[in-house]
Amino acid sequence: MQKSKIEWTDYTWNPIKGLCPHDCWYCYARKVYERFGWNTEMRFELHDPKAIDKLHRQNIPDGSKVFVCSTFELFHPEVPKTWRKDIFDTIKLNPKITFQILTKLPQHIDRPMPDNVWLGVSVTQGSDEGWSRIYDLSRAKAKLKFISFEPLLGLLNQSLISNAVDFDWFIFGRLTGHGKEHDPDKRWIEPAVDYFRGYKKPVFLKNNLKEIWGEPLIQEFPREE
Numbered sequence: 001m002q003k004s005k006i007e008w009t010d011y012t013w014n015p016i017k018g019l020c021p022h023d024c025w026y027c028y029a030r031k032v033y034e035r036f037g038w039n040t041e042m043r044f045e046l047h048d049p050k051a052i053d054k055l056h057r058q059n060i061p062d063g064s065k066v067f068v069c070s071t072f073e074l075f076h077p078e079v080p081k082t083w084r085k086d087i088f089d090t091i092k093l094n095p096k097i098t099f100q101i102l103t104k105l106p107q108h109i110d111r112p113m114p115d116n117v118w119l120g121v122s123v124t125q126g127s128d129e130g131w132s133r134i135y136d137l138s139r140a141k142a143k144l145k146f147i148s149f150e151p152l153l154g155l156l157n158q159s160l161i162s163n164a165v166d167f168d169w170f171i172f173g174r175l176t177g178h179g180k181e182h183d184p185d186k187r188w189i190e191p192a193v194d195y196f197r198g199y200k201k202p203v204f205l206k207n208n209l210k211e212i213w214g215e216p217l218i219q220e221f222p223r224e225e
Helices: 028-036 049-057 081-092 128-139 158-164 186-198 207-213
Strands: 011-013 065-068 098-103 117-122 144-149 169-172 203-205
Touching: 117 128, 117 169, 128 144, 128 158, 158 186, 169 186, 186 203, 186 207
Parallel strands: 011 065, 065 098, 098 117, 117 144, 144 169, 169 203
Antiparallel strands: none
C-alpha cells in the first residue's frame, strides 16, 4: 500500500501485479510497465506472508480511503476467485478503513460488498457499454455506489444521466498522457454536474479538469451513514 496522488483517495493497494488483461487502449499502467521493463506476468502478492505482514504493519489511519487494484481489473475472468477471496477477507479485517473498488466489468461482480467498500464503475461516454455498466452496478450489492466518468471521451446523454442519479457519488476527469485531442468539452460536463447536484449528490472534479472547468473545482465526497 502506498500514498496516492489520486485526489479522491488516500492510498492505493495493488495486491495483483502484472499487466491487466482487460487492456484499455489508454491504460497508463501499461506505459509505465513498458518504460521501466517491469515483470508483466499476472501474479498475486498476498500469497507472500512477508507482503501480508508489511500490509498490517503500515498502520493505515482509521477513516482512510484505499483504492483497491488501481492498475488492475479486479473482476476480470482471468483473476482467480481465490485471489478475490483473499482481498475481500483483508478488507473485512479492516472495517475502519474505506476501500474503493472501480471496475469496468461489473457484470462479473461475484459477491456482495462488505459495508466498508465503495463500489464504482468507469463510464467514458453515453454508449451502450456505459448503459450496461450502469445497469450492472445497479444490480450489485454495495452500501455505497459511484460512477467515475474518467476519462470522459464523449457526450453523456440526458437519459443516461437521469438513470445514474440514484447512485451516491460522481467523479469526472480527462484523459491524461495523450495530449489534448481527447479532452472533454465543458458542455459535456456541465449538464451532468448540474443535474446530480440538483439531487444533492456529491460531485468530484479532478484537478486535471482545471483548464477546462476553471476554478474553483467542485470536489465533494459522499457522506457515509
